[in-house]
Amino acid sequence: xxxxxxxxxxxxxxxxxxxxxxxxxxxxxxxxxxxxxxxxxxxxxxxxxxxxxxxxxxxxxxxxxxxxxxxxxxxxxxxxxxxxxxxxxxxxxxxxxxxxxxxxxxxxxxxxxxxxxxxxxxxxxxxxxxxxxxxxxxxxxxxxxxxxxxxxxxxxxxxxxxxxxxxxxxxxxxxxxxxxxxxxxxxxxxxxxxxxxxxxxxxxxxxxxxxxxxxxxxxxxxxxxxxxxxxxxxxxxxxxxxxxxxxxxxxxxxxxxxxxxxxxxxxxxxxxxxxxxxxxxxxxxxxxxxxxxxxxxxxxxxxxxxxxxxxxxxxxxxxxxxxxxxxxxxxxxxxxxxxxxxxxxxxxxxxxxxxxxxxxxxxxxxxxxxxxxxxxxxxxxxxxxxxxx
Numbered sequence: 202x203x204x205x206x207x208x209x210x211x212x213x214x215x216x217x218x219x220x221x222x223x224x225x226x227x228x229x230x231x232x233x234x235x236x237x238x239x240x241x242x243x244x245x246x247x248x249x250x251x252x253x254x255x256x257x258x259x260x261x262x263x264x265x266x267x268x269x270x271x272x273x274x275x276x277x278x279x280x281x282x283x284x285x286x287x288x289x290x291x292x293x294x295x296x297x298x299x300x301x302x303x304x305x306x307x308x309x310x311x312x313x314x315x316x317x318x319x320x321x322x323x324x325x326x327x328x329x330x331x332x333x334x335x336x337x338x339x340x341x342x343x344x345x346x347x348x349x350x351x352x353x354x355x356x357x358x359x360x361x362x363x364x365x366x367x368x369x370x371x372x373x374x375x376x377x378x379x380x381x382x383x384x385x386x387x388x389x390x391x392x393x394x395x396x397x398x399x400x401x402x403x404x405x406x407x408x409x410x411x412x413x414x415x416x417x418x419x420x421x422x423x424x425x426x427x428x429x430x431x432x433x434x435x436x437x438x439x440x441x442x443x444x445x446x447x448x449x450x451x452x453x454x455x456x457x458x459x460x461x462x463x464x465x466x467x468x469x470x471x472x473x474x475x476x477x478x479x480x481x482x483x484x485x486x487x488x489x490x491x492x493x494x495x496x497x498x499x500x501x502x503x504x505x506x507x508x509x510x511x512x513x514x515x516x517x518x519x520x521x522x523x524x525x526x527x528x529x530x531x532x533x534x535x536x537x538x539x540x541x542x543x544x545x546x547x548x549x550x551x552x553x554x555x556x557x558x559x560x561x562x563x564x565x566x567x568x569x570x571x572x573x574x575x576x577x578x579x580x581x582x583x584x585x586x587x588x589x590x
Contacts, residue, residue, distance in 0.1 A: 202343050202457060205336070209329065212387050213337060216325050217344045219280070219378060223287075223317075224348025226374040229356030230291060230367050237364040242298065252303045259311030261540030268319035268533020269400060276324035276529065277388050281379055283317025286310075288375040295368030318536060323529035326520045334520060335469075338513040339460035343453055350449035353442075404530045409586045410522045414538040416477075416581065417515060419574035421539045422546030423480040423567060424508055427501055429547055430567070434492045434559060443494070444501045451505035459509040469514045469521075470582030474575050476511030480504060481571015488564035518587055546570075 206214055238249045271279040290309030297303045329337035359367040404410070427448055432441040463472045483503035490496030523531040553563045581587055 202340065202453075205457060206340055209333070209337065209340075211385075213325060213328050215382065215386055216321055216328075217340060219284075219321060219382065220341060221344040221348045222374055222378045223284075224345055225352045225355065226287075226291070226371040226378075228349050228352025229359065230294070230352075230371045232353050233356055233360045233364060233367065234294070237360075238303070241364060244300070248300055252300070252307050255304050256307040256311035257540075257544075259308045260314040261311075261537060261544075263312055263315035264319060264536040264540065265530070265533040267315040267317075268323070268529040268531070268536075269527075270316070271320035271323060271529035271533075272400065272527050275388060276320040276327075277382070277386050279320035279529075280317045280324070280386065281383050283313045283315075283320070284375050284379040284382065285313075286316065287313035288372050288379060291368050291375060292372040295365045295372065315533075319529040319532035322516060322519075322532050326516070326528060334517045335460065335464065335513045338516040339456050339509075341516075342509070342512045343456045346449045346452035346456070350446065350453065353445065400527055400530060404523075404527055404534055407522065407531075409581070410519075410531065410534075411538075412577075412581055413518060413522060413587065414535050415542075416574050416577040417473075417511075417535075418539050418542030418546075419570045420477055420480055420508075420511055420515075421543050422550075423483070423571055424504055425543050425547065426484075426550065426567065427504060430550055430554065430563065431487075431497050431501060433554065434487065435494065435497055436492075440494045440497060443498060447498050448501050448505040451502050452509055455506060456509045459506065460513050463510060463514070469518060470578070470587050472510055472514040473518065473587070474579045474582065476507045476514070477571055477575035477578055479507035479510060479571075481568045481573075481575065483507060484564040484567040484571070488561040488568065492559050521587065 206217055209217075235249050235253060238244045238252060239246070244252075267279060267283070287310055290306050290313060293302065293306035293309065297306050325337055325341060326334055355370075356367055359370055427444055431444050435441050435444065463475075467475065480503075483500045486500045486503065487496040490499075519531055519535055520528055550563065550567070553566060557563055
């Protein structure tokens with residue numbers, strides 16, 4: 202991973218480090234926030250849900266705005282501003298005691314993600330260039346998963362001392378990242394046209410992009426089951442922890458090999474179809490084996506393989522469909538659509554589990570979602586609408 206990273210320009214390598222640090226800081230804190238609010242501060246369950254929901258709402262709701270600002274103001278200012286704002290948000294969580302202060306801190310952390318996420322991906326796509334975008338996003342996902350793997354491990358050690366210490370360390374990480382990017386990340390002129398009129402009209406009227414986003418939403422609903430259906434089925438912290446470890450290790454060990462195999466044998470459209478079909482097929486394992494740890498861990502592993510197939514080509518397709526025009530805005534809209542889909546998908550999955558229990562039905566329905574999305578993507582690719590760049 203490091204050897205391939207060194208073949209890219211310093212700006213791209215800094216973006217890899219950026220994403221590793223962002224996920225390290227985020228996942229060392231957020232998994233333990235609910236317990237801190239409920240046990241440490243004695244908050245009611247509805248208040249805990251409100252604080253956590255505020256972060257998700259501010260991030261998902263502002264992705265489009267963050268992407269649009271990145272296209273207008275440049276990628277670097279939004280990346281730096283987002284990291285600085287998350288420094289403030291995590292620092293505030295260390296000392297906030299009242300519900301209004303906690304909500305404000307949570308809103309700040311969510312808005313920070315909406316500012317830097319589209320800008321980072323647009324910057325990476327532009328800097329890597331058309332020929333190396335897929336490889337760059339494969340490496341990006343490997344660093345992303347490394348942060349997810351390391352973050353909770355660091356967080357559980359720090360939270361064992363105090364949650365306040367965890368917040369302070371996470372804030373320091375983001376402060377350091379802000380300064381490093383402010384000093385070393387080159388200013389890159391946005392690829393968007395100079396005229397500012399028609400930005401939202403151009404993006405919102407892109408019919409093929411909407412269809413692609415809706416088809417890919419299913420992949421986010423399915424991959425999110427590592428946080429919802431699989432842990433609920435596991436019913437214990439040991440298996441739940443193993444789910445995340447297996448997912449991250451499969452991604453780290455396999456991402457570059459899987460992407461290289463896909464590049465040799467398949468085109469972009471077929472990779473998208475294969476990834477979506479694999480995601481659906483992952484849920485046949487618990488449907489057949491039940492709630493035992495073997496079936497759940499195999500399901501998580503197949504989901505990780507499917508995500509490794511999908512992610513580089515998914516990100517590449519967003520750029521291809523934008524044709525280099527308002528790239529960050531397209532990423533912002535894409536994240537917003539998928540975020541709404543995750544929320545609706547989680548509500549539907551939860552309701553299905555309440556009605557059917559742990560029969561094969563919920564797993565087969567999730568499998569059907571993957572197969573349906575794969576079929577929709579195949580229809581999109583058949584007309585060549587995803588190939589234009």
